[in-house]
Each structure stands twice: as structure tokens, then as C-alpha cells.
Amino acid sequence: xxxxxxxxxxxxxxxxxxxxxxxxxxxxxxxxxxxxxxxxxxxxxxxxxxxxxxxxxxxxxxxxxxxxxxxxxxxxxxxxxxxxxxxxxxxxxxxxxxxxxxxxxxxxxxxxxxxxxxxxxxxxxxxxxxxxxxxxxxxxxxxxxxxxxxxxxxxxxxxxxxxxxxxxxxxxxxxxxxxxxxxxxxxxxxxxxxxxxxxxxxxxxxxxxxxxxxxxxxxxxxxxxxxxxxxxxxxxxxxxxxxxxxxxxxxxxxxxxxxxxxxxxxxxxxxxxxxxxxxxxxxxxxxxxxxxxxxxxxxxxxxxxxxxxxxxxxxxxxxxxxxxxxxxxxxxxxxxxxxxxxxxxxxxxxxxxxxxxxxxxxxxxxxxxxxxxxxxxxxxxxxxxxxxxxxxxxxxxxxxxxxxx
Amino acid sequence: xxxxxxxxxxxxxxxxxxxxxxxxxxxxxxxxxxxxxxxxxxxxxxxxxxxxxxxxxxxxxxxxxxxxxxxxxxxxxxxxxxxxxxxxxxxxxxxxxxxxxxxxxxxxxxxxxxxxxxxxxxxxxxxxxxxxxxxxxxxxxxxxxxxxxxxxxxxxxxxxxxxxxxxxxxxxxxxxxxxxxxxxxxxxxxxxxxxxxxxxxxxxxxxxxxxxxxxxxxxxxxxxxxxxxxxxxxxxxxxxxxxxxxxxxxxxxxxxxxxxxxxxxxxxxxxxxxxxxxxxxxxxxxxxxxxxxxxxxxxxxxxxxxxxxxxxxxxxxxxxxxxxxx
Numbered sequence: 214x215x216x217x218x219x220x221x222x223x224x225x226x227x228x229x230x231x232x233x234x235x236x237x238x239x240x241x242x243x244x245x246x247x248x249x250x251x252x253x254x255x256x257x258x259x260x261x262x263x264x265x266x267x268x269x270x271x272x273x274x275x276x277x278x279x280x281x282x283x284x285x286x287x288x289x290x291x292x293x294x295x296x297x298x299x300x301x302x303x304x305x306x307x308x309x310x311x312x313x314x315x316x317x318x319x320x321x322x323x324x325x326x327x328x329x330x331x332x333x334x335x336x337x338x339x340x341x342x343x344x345x346x347x348x349x350x351x352x353x354x355x356x357x358x359x360x361x362x363x364x365x366x367x368x369x370x371x372x373x374x375x376x377x378x379x380x381x382x383x384x385x386x387x388x389x390x391x392x393x394x395x396x397x398x399x400x401x402x403x404x405x406x407x408x409x410x411x412x413x414x415x416x417x418x419x420x421x422x423x424x425x426x427x428x429x430x431x432x433x434x435x436x437x438x439x440x441x442x443x444x445x446x447x448x449x450x451x452x453x454x455x456x457x458x459x460x461x462x463x464x465x466x467x468x469x470x471x472x473x474x475x476x477x478x479x480x481x482x483x484x485x486x487x488x489x490x491x492x493x494x495x496x497x498x499x500x501x502x503x504x505x506x507x508x509x510x511x512x513x514x515x516x517x518x519x520x521x522x523x524x525x526x527x528x529x530x531x532x533x534x535x536x537x538x539x540x541x542x543x544x545x546x547x548x549x550x551x552x553x554x555x556x557x558x559x560x561x562x563x564x565x566x567x568x569x570x571x572x573x574x575x576x577x578x579x580x581x582x583x584x585x586x587x588x589x590x591x592x593x594x595x596x597x598x599x600x601x602x603x604x605x606x607x608x609x610x611x612x613x614x615x616x617x618x
Numbered sequence: 619x620x621x622x623x624x625x626x627x628x629x630x631x632x633x634x635x636x637x638x639x640x641x642x643x644x645x646x647x648x649x650x651x652x653x654x655x656x657x658x659x660x661x662x663x664x665x666x667x668x669x670x671x672x673x674x675x676x677x678x679x680x681x682x683x684x685x686x687x688x689x690x691x692x693x694x695x696x697x698x699x700x701x702x703x704x705x706x707x708x709x710x711x712x713x714x715x716x717x718x719x720x721x722x723x724x725x726x727x728x729x730x731x732x733x734x735x736x737x738x739x740x741x742x743x744x745x746x747x748x749x750x751x752x753x754x755x756x757x758x759x760x761x762x763x764x765x766x767x768x769x770x771x772x773x774x775x776x777x778x779x780x781x782x783x784x785x786x787x788x789x790x791x792x793x794x795x796x797x798x799x800x801x802x803x804x805x806x807x808x809x810x811x812x813x814x815x816x817x818x819x820x821x822x823x824x825x826x827x828x829x830x831x832x833x834x835x836x837x838x839x840x841x842x843x844x845x846x847x848x849x850x851x852x853x854x855x856x857x858x859x860x861x862x863x864x865x866x867x868x869x870x871x872x873x874x875x876x877x878x879x880x881x882x883x884x885x886x887x888x889x890x891x892x893x894x895x896x897x898x899x900x901x902x903x904x905x906x907x908x909x910x911x912x913x914x915x916x917x918x919x920x921x922x923x924x925x926x927x928x929x930x931x932x933x934x935x936x937x938x939x940x941x942x943x944x
């Protein structure tokens with residue numbers, strides 16, 4: 214199977230689909246003699262990727278209506294952030310999108326910097342870009358593994374791919390551990406710059422890791438891409454470009470619907486304006502297209518990381534003094550929104566500062582890409598079988614920590 | 619064939635007891651083998667901690683399963699819920715009666731051995747359905763429904779694939795088919811035989827609930843299919859019967875297509891039979907840890923659109939071969 218995606222090509226023709234299922238379908242008006250079965254998929258189901266719950270109305274094995282339920286992982290993060298000082302917020306946000314914590318930290322800290330008018334030094338910008346790209350590889354690898362497991366079962370070929378993906382992801386987490394001391398909840402970004410400088414010999418390790426991942430990627434994709442995989446993903450869970458825009462999908466989901474949109478290129482931040490980001494677009498809109506786009510993004514991130522790691526300039530790592538007081542950062546007025554391209558799409562942070570509360574945000578709001586992905590469920594599930602529903606949910610890749618917050 | 623003490627009933631009893639004991643032990647260690655192989659495929663080690671090379675892991679698992687409480691859900695049909703595991707293992711092991719281990723060693727030399735084996739193998743869908751129904755769980759019910767649909771569909775190409783060696787050998791007895799292969803070459807060596815062998819193994823995967831056809835049990839969709847509500851020894855029996863069925867199907871495939879106990883270098887026939895069975899099981903396991911799962915409608919399409927017509931064609935060719943041979 215050819216999976217080459219023409220990176221950076223102009224937007225393909227937008228597919229149109231006549232039938233868009235009605236998520237508000239009144240079951241009483243459905244065929245009167247149909248014997249519908251209500252199936253509560255989740256929150257304790259092996260492949261709902263956490264604690265997502267969908268109530269499915271099944272006619273035989275065909276889904277007639279799907280009602281998603283969120284909130285099983287609600288922790289009140291946004292409210293909590295309004296109580297914490299600017300410097301204390303970062304470690305809380307690591308737990309939001311727990312597959313790509315680096316990006317959560319960056320999104321919030323960029324918003325704080327914009328609010329306070331702090332310019333980040335170039336070295337920190339380079340490092341942040343590099344960390345974002347490495348995290349994107351790790352995140353997409355985890356997605357690939359879990360997607361294969363959704364298709365192939367916990368005791369079969371899917372697990373083999375899952376294991377390989379985790380092996381590769383582990384290499385990247387090791388790199389992060391070398392840099393920050395943590396494998397996952399890094400707390401390495403703070404207002405004005407980065408906390409941990411690049412240790413000696415680290416760039417060499419990064420290059421080696423990228424070589425390893427790139428060489429192994431082809432080997433096990435050969436294992437995944439066989440006719441059964443194509444049968445299970447092609448034409449399954451097609452999202453219309455119009456519907457994708459209305460739902461507010463972003464990132465790989467939007468690009469898989471044929472819409473050429475990537476914040477890294479269209480609204481550059483960090484040092485993305487210095488890089489030539491090749492955006493992968495696929496017009497299919499189905500699970501296979503989402504797979505292709507994410508795979509192309511892994512390769513693109515490897516390419517960008519190689520450029521970045523060899524070009525990190527010397528200089529200060531932070532524009533602000535090392536943290537000595539929690540009240541060090543203050544903002545009394547203003548309102549900002551910062552959106553960055555997380556592996557799942559546009560991760561936005563919107564915050565308001567107020568005079569009576571200068572050390573913490575007055576209002577803190579996160580725009581999680583996964584919430585919009587989960588919102589696609591009632592539109593995409595109907596008409597598919599239960600097996601397809603699992604594949605579609607896997608390809609949408611909602612992270613519940615981010616959906617519920 | 620000689621019988622113990624000249625009495626077929628006594629022979630069946632003694633041999634059956636020995637066979638079941640050996641098979642269940644074998645099944646336990648087959649799980650160790652599969653886990654080791656899966657570990658190698660996935661670049662990890664598999665069991666290493668219990669005993670040398672983790673060899674005692676199956677024992678530890680069995681002891682753990684027996685110590686656990688067997689919980690029956692409150693709204694389940696208690697009788698059927700209890701009945702399903704023993705039925706599965708009974709049907710799975712019953713097939714072993716006609717597996718020929720050598721010219722003299724076999725539990726029952728039935729004239730209709732092939733028919734008997736296929737019938738019991740087909741019956742396996744029944745206790746799975748019972749389990750799915752009795753659990754009073756929607757996932758289990760869906761799994762049971764899928765199992766029945768799949769079991770009934772795949773029985774047809776499986777029987778037809780087995781008809782090819784039957785036609786060529788002119789015998790429905792396992793012993794007869796192996797003796798035919800001993801005299802005139804293994805059936806897999808002929809083109810039609812090779813195709814039939816491939817078909818048989820494919821359908822055997824479906825009958826035995828193995829990936830890529832493990833639709834009824836689909837962990838990622840149906841949690842654990844018909845066995846969702848089973849735990850402790852009940853679940854272990856299901857797992858054991860699945861393995862027993864796989865091993866016995868591998869044995870039957872080697873008897874039907876790979877010449878059974880026939881071999882070279884004057885090695886004991888039993889060695890050849892076990893080696894061939896192990897080889898077929900290795901292939902089944904390899905496939906399992908490499909492929910993804912079909913969807914149920916794709917599974918049915920594959921069966922009715924390709925396998926059944928293909929099987930019919932193979933039987934036709936085998937028939938023509940036999941009539942030409944005279």
C-alpha cells in the first residue's frame with residue numbers, strides 16, 4: 214500500500230457527502246419494528262482511551278444513534294488555575310493532555326508571556342520548538358500503537374505494533390528525562406523561558422534517537438499496512454470538510470478532511486517562521502486519511518527536529534530571573550488568546566487578568582482539541598458497526614484528560 | 619489397530635484418560651510457548667520469573683485461577699452459566715479421540731473419523747453461545763451471536779476443505795487417510811491438496827476464534843466477548859479449551875494434509891506427529907501475533923464470496939483427479 218502523502222501540496226478538492234447523520238435523532242421516529250439495543254460503551258471499556266462513555270443505540274450491530282458523555286475525568290483544572298499563581302500553574306497543566314504534556318506547558322506559558330509582554334530568548338524558543346516536535350513524535354507513536362490495538366485486539370497483531378511504538382516512544386521519553394529529570398510531567402517551561410538547559414552530549418543523543426526511530430518506523434509499518442488494515446480503515450468514519458469546520462476540528466483531523474491548516478505554518482510561533490514546515494494533507498476524511506496524515510507528521514517532525522537540534526543558538530535560556538517567589542509574575546490587566554499546534558490540533562489558552570488579582574489569572578480557559586474530536590462522535594458513529602466505532606474512536610484520538618479537564 | 623486388553627471400551631477409557639491428561643498438560647505448556655513466541659515477536663522476553671525460562675508460569679496461572687472465587691452474576695442464568703465451561707472443554711477434547719498418533723496409537727479408530735472431528739469442532743460454537751446468553755451481558759450476547767454466525771458459516775468451507783483429502787484417499791477414517799499418504803505421498807504435495815490445506819487452516823483459525831478471525835472475542839470491541847462475565851477457573855477453562863481446540867485442529871490438519879505420523883529416518887511416528895502439530899500451531903500463533911482483526915461483515919463476505927466457491931472448486935478438482943486416476 215502506498216502511504217506517501219504529498220506534503221505541502223495545495224488543498225485537494227473538498228469531498229462532499231450527501232448523508233450526514235442526525236445526532237439528535239428521535240428514536241421514536243426510527244423504524245417502529247426495529248429492536249434497538251442500548252449499549253453503554255465505557256467508561257470502563259478497554260478501548261475508549263480512558264474514561265469516555267458513549268451510549269450506543271444498536272440495530273443489530275449497526276449504530277443508529279450515539280450519545281457521548283464526558284466528565285468522568287473532570288478535575289476542575291481551569292478553576293484551580295485561577296487560584297494558583299502564574300508560576301504554579303505549569304505542573305498542573307501537564308496532566309491535561311497526558312500524552313503530550315510539553316505542549317500544554319508551552320501553551321499556557323506563551324499566554325502568560327504574551328499577557329506580561331515578556332520576550333523569550335532565542336535559545337529558549339529553539340529549545341521549545343525542538344521539545345514540541347519531539348513530543349509530537351512521541352504522541353503520534355502512542356496514537357499509532359493504540360490505534361493498532363483497537364483494530365487488532367489486545368492479544369494479537371495490534372499489540373505487536375503497540376509494543377514497537379512504545380519502544381520508540383520510550384527513547385524520546387529518555388531524552389526528556391535527560392533534559393528535565395522527568396519522563397512525563399516535566400515542569401520545564403516557566404514564564405519567560407525554560408528551566409533546564411541542554412546537558413552536554415544531548416544533541417548527539419537526539420540525533421541518534423531520531424535515526425533509530427526513522428529506521429524502525431518503516432520496518433513495522435510494513436507489518437501494519439496490509440489489506441486487512443486498509444479494509445478496516447478505508448471509507449470508515451468519513452468526516453465531511455464542512456462538518457469538520459463546523460465542529461471545530463483541528464490538527465490532523467482537519468488536515469485529513471482535506472483542509473490545509475496548520476498553526477505552525479499559518480500563525481507561526483516559537484521559531485516556526487524560520488522553518489519550512491511541510492504540512493501533510495489528505496482529502497480522504499476517513500480513518501485511513503487520518504492515519505496517513507499522522508504518519509507524515511511523524512516524518513516531518515523528525516526532519517524538523519534534526520534541523521533544530523543542530524542549530525540551537527547560544528545565549529540565555531530565560532528572560533526572567535530564576536523563580537524565588539510565587540508572586541514574582543504579575544499582570545493587572547489584559548486579555549489574551551494563544552493557540553498552538555498540539556499533536557491533536559489547536560490547543561488554545563485564553564486568559565483575563567484583573568487588577569484585584571495580579572498574581573493569578575482572573576479567568577483561565579483552555580481550548581482542548583480533543584473535546585472537539587469527541588464532539589464528532591455522534592455525527593460519525595451512526596451507520597457504522599460496533600467494530601468500526603472502535604476504529605473511528607481510535608482514529609479521532611481524544612485524550613480524556615484534555616476533554617474533561 | 620491393536621486395542622488394550624482386546625476390549626474397545628476399556629481401551630477407550632484408558633486411552634481417553636491418558637490422552638486428556640497429556641493434552642491438558644500440553645495445553646498448559648502451549649500457553650507458555652505462545653507467550654514466549656509472542657514475546658520474541660514483540661521484542662520482549664515473555665515469562666521469565668517462575669521456574670527456569672518461566673516454564674512453571676502455566677502452573678502458577680492455573681493455581682491462581684483455582685484459588686479465585688468463581689463469581690456468577692446475580693441476573694445470570696446460573697445453570698447455563700455453570701454448564702458452558704465444562705461443555706466447551708468436553709467438545710474441544712472430544713475431537714482428540716480420532717487424532718492418529720501412530721499406526722497403533724489412537725483412541726478410537728472410527729470409520730467416519732473426519733466427520734466426527736469436524737462435527738465436534740463445529741459444536742464448539744454452541745457452548746460459546748450458551749455462555750454468551752447465560753451471562754445476561756450485552757457484550758457477551760453480541761459475542762455469542764457473532765460466534766454462532768461465524769461458526770456456522772466457516773464450518774462449510776472447512777468441511778469442504780477436509781473433503782479433498784477424503785476424496786483423494788477414498789476414506790473417511792483418519793487412519794485411512796494417513797495410510798493413503800504414506801503410500802502415495804502427502805496430500806499437501808499436490809496443488810489441490812496445498813490449496814485445500816491453506817483453506818483448512820484459514821477456516822480453522824475462524825473456527826478456533828484466532829486472529830484475524832477472533833470476532834466473537836474481540837477484546838477491543840466486546841471486552842471479552844462471551845467470556846466477559848467469567849472469571850477464575852471458569853474463564854481458565856474457556857481459555858484452555860480454546861488452546862486445546864487450536865492444538866487438536868493443528869493435529870487434524872497435519873493428519874489430513876501433512877502425512878500425519880508418516881516421516882523419514884525411521885523416527886518414531888509419534889515424534890513426527892507431534893513435530894508436525896507443533897509446526898502447524900507455530901504458524902497459527904505467528905499469524906495471530908502479526909495480523910489485525912477483520913470486521914464481522916468482512917468476515918462473512920470473505921467466507922461466502924471467496925472461501926465457499928473456492929472450496930467447491932477444490933472438491934470438484936479432487937473428484938476429477940480421482941476419476942481420472944480410476
